[in-house]
Amino acid sequence: MSKNFKRTLITTALPYANGPVHIGHLAGVYVPADIYARYMRLKGEEVVMIGGSDEHGVPITIKARNEGITPQQVVDRYHTIIKDSFQEFGITFDVYSRTSSKIHHKTASDFFRILYDKGEFIEKTSEQYYDEEAKQFLADRYITGKCPHCGNERAYGDQCEACGTSLSPLDLIEPKSAISGSSPVLKETRHWYLPLDKHEPWLREWILENHKEWKTNVYGQCKSWLDMGLQPRAVSRDLDWGVPVPVEGAEGKVLYVWFDAPIGYISNTIEMCEKEPEKYGNWEKWWKDPETKLVHFIGKDNIVFHCIVFPSMLKADGSYILPENVPSNEFLNLEGDKISTSRNWAVWLHEYLQDFPGKQDVLRYVLTANAPETKDNDFTWKDFQARNNNELVAIFGNFVNRALVLTHKYFDGKVPAVGEATDYDRQTLEEFKSVQAEMEKLLEVYRFRDAQKEAMNLARIGNKYLADMEPWKLAKTDMTRVAAIMNLSLQITANLAIAFEPFLPFSAQKLRDMIGMPECNWAHLGHFNLLEEGHQLKEPTLLFEKIEDSVIEAQVQKLLDTKKANEAAAYKANPVKENVAFEDFMKMDIRVGTVLDCQKVPKADKLLQFRIADGLEERTILSGIAKYYPNPEELIGTQVCFIANFEPRKLRGIMSEGMILSAEDADGKLVLIQPRMTVTNGVEVK
RNA sequence: GGCGAUUUAGCUCAGCCGGUUAGAGCGCAUGAUUCAUAAUCAUGAGGUCCGGGGUUCAAGUCCCCGAGUCGCUACCA
Secondary structure, three states: OOOOOOEEEEEEOOOEOOOOOEHHHHHHHHHHHHHHHHHHHHOOOEEEEEEEEEOOOHHHHHHHHHHOOOHHHHHHHHHHHHHHHHHHHOOOOOEEEEOOOHHHHHHHHHHHHHHHHOOOOEEEEEEEEEEOOOOEEOOHHHEEEEOOOOOOOOEEOOEOOOOOOEOOHHHOEEEEEOOOOOOOEEEEEEEEEEOHHHHHHHHHHHHHHOOOOOOHHHHHHHHHHHHHOOOOEEOEEEOOOOOEOOOOOOOOEEEOHHHHHHHHHHHHHHHHHHHOHHHHOOOHHHHHOOOEEEEEEEEHHHHHHHHHHHHHHHHHHOOOOOOOEOOEEOOEEEOOEEOEOOOOEOOEHHHHHHHOOOOHHHHHHHHHHOOOOOOOEEEOHHHHHHHHHHHHHHHHHHHHHHHHHHHHHHHOOEOOOOOOOOHHHHHHHHHHHOHHHHHHHHHHOOOHHHHHHHHHHHHHHHHHHHHHHOHHHHOOOOHHHHHHHHHHHHHHHHHHHHHOOOOOHHHHHHHHHHHOOOOOOHHHOOOOOOOOOOOEOOOOOOOOOOOOHHHHHHHHHHHHHHHHHHHOOOOOOOOOOOOOOHHHHHHOOEEEEEEEEEEEOOOOOOOEEEEEEOOOOEEEEEEOOHHHOOOHHHHOOOEEEEEOOOOOEEEOOEEEOOEEOEEEOOOOOEEEOOOOOOOOOOOEOO
């Protein structure tokens, strides 16, 4: 399956610019991609690594509204943090740009237009609300009106927050535009769809037949999607934040964010090439030459977009190459819990860089050693400390220090003469012979965890060599032999500087400074003539430092604090809604009833089916709280509050006659509202 | 619920096309050693390979049923 490619284009998933980057992003995408890129460069291959912020989409506009700033201000803030922290962390992007850039708007726009002109889209027309004052179509949530169910005057077009009902804008009574306040009118609007179903046949062959080497999770998920049958996907949205749809009469419409984002890889490549044409050449050679190997580094939540949707877009255009591989990692957990931006459960890169100055490599090492390559993994601070102290310090750093200190002690820091190799020396040399090939084999198939282990193994061999040779004893009798031993130890040190360069670039650089090895060439790995006799070494400094318990405890405490803060203080209660008349409240019929029966609804994860004695007869109500009540039978006999005069509605084929009231806690957990003492069934709540 | 992935020593993970006593690193125990950031080196203890069936001369490895975990997806009146 290995073709001969001339050059490699590495893309990294675009971080969404509504928050900073955390260790999950790093472990899943950026550290492995950077290792791969550095390795390729070290080999002298032509390679570029593309990155950038994904800055469009509805969540950013919502965040902006909540904070009373513009979407541009939101993305400016996070783009800067993300870009700066990546750079400080040593992620070597050839370009790190953003999708709000001019060049991206043009690229994405042109891309759409070409597909449009080729007739690669399906157009569908539907009726949507239009604001004649603001002269634009209104996205669902920019329409407010009276909720047909509860009468709340300020329901949104997609949902009534008073009663929780999800709505269509057409359901609203007396709709109003949230932008101008005027009454919108219904107007026909077109939307464009990418007919993925049309692309299914070649996708099948391309993935299922020709890319069996993809990781099992990637291959499996693609197969699953293909077997289910692909559906057309909308590529446009009514929104004013994004890339405008470049079609006549499409004012107020933008490209849907998932369509626009992957094109960012292309725009960023163009930007890179335009900035330094002599270095990178024409952008098209990176995207349109079949001799370019395209590799997407992503997380597992992005598989379908990168393996099915984006390739379909590229194929629809017709002039682009397709990805050769899509190495997708699983997720990294933090101290046993899912990493979450909204819950602030994360180790943020920019904060790590502040708390651990100069320790980029420690985090790089730990994230690689514990990378979620085949399944979700857990990051713990204790493990972080152990890997630093027991591996980086004790094995790698210690060996380097021993070799250098001994050389300074016995030979004034000059590389001593080679000398005759003993059988044992030859054995040690033998172990280095296969290292280069071994590491390449692993790196080529994106197994960075194992590759890094190989590098660490070299330091282990070094430690063992010194322990077995005991030059500090021989120094009393045979300095020629000591010279030979130290020479070999120093050559091992030089090899370490090469082997670790893709993984621990800062430390490798530091090491090369110490031993005076300005150049770093992958081809030299496994050789033993890297440092010449008589070459002067610098005074050794420590490559890594031990991390004390107190430092780790402080980080753990920080996490515990955010957890607490999340649960209480950080929860921002929603603003109080508009006053309502007493009569409106009286329209709501809230009552108490006893649970006669309660069980999970088959084939639904969230639904519980209640049988309630309501004082008159009995009624069935469904409620989406199954997750929080794993033993529903325990609710039998207790009393709950419910809205009795709700329009009945069918869910999963069962008629639900009302709504059971729950409080939603700060963490999203739903807790039933229950009377403190038993009351008569059917009494009203006022 | 459907689909995909995953479940192997205390922890983190290897085990290709089924083949003799299941491996590595860390942690732990014991011993050796002092050049080194109490670092290193050696040895050792630790596993009904998630559970239950089946195919086979032979299964961690293949098939079926089930459980846990994660992702995509449907469902939270």
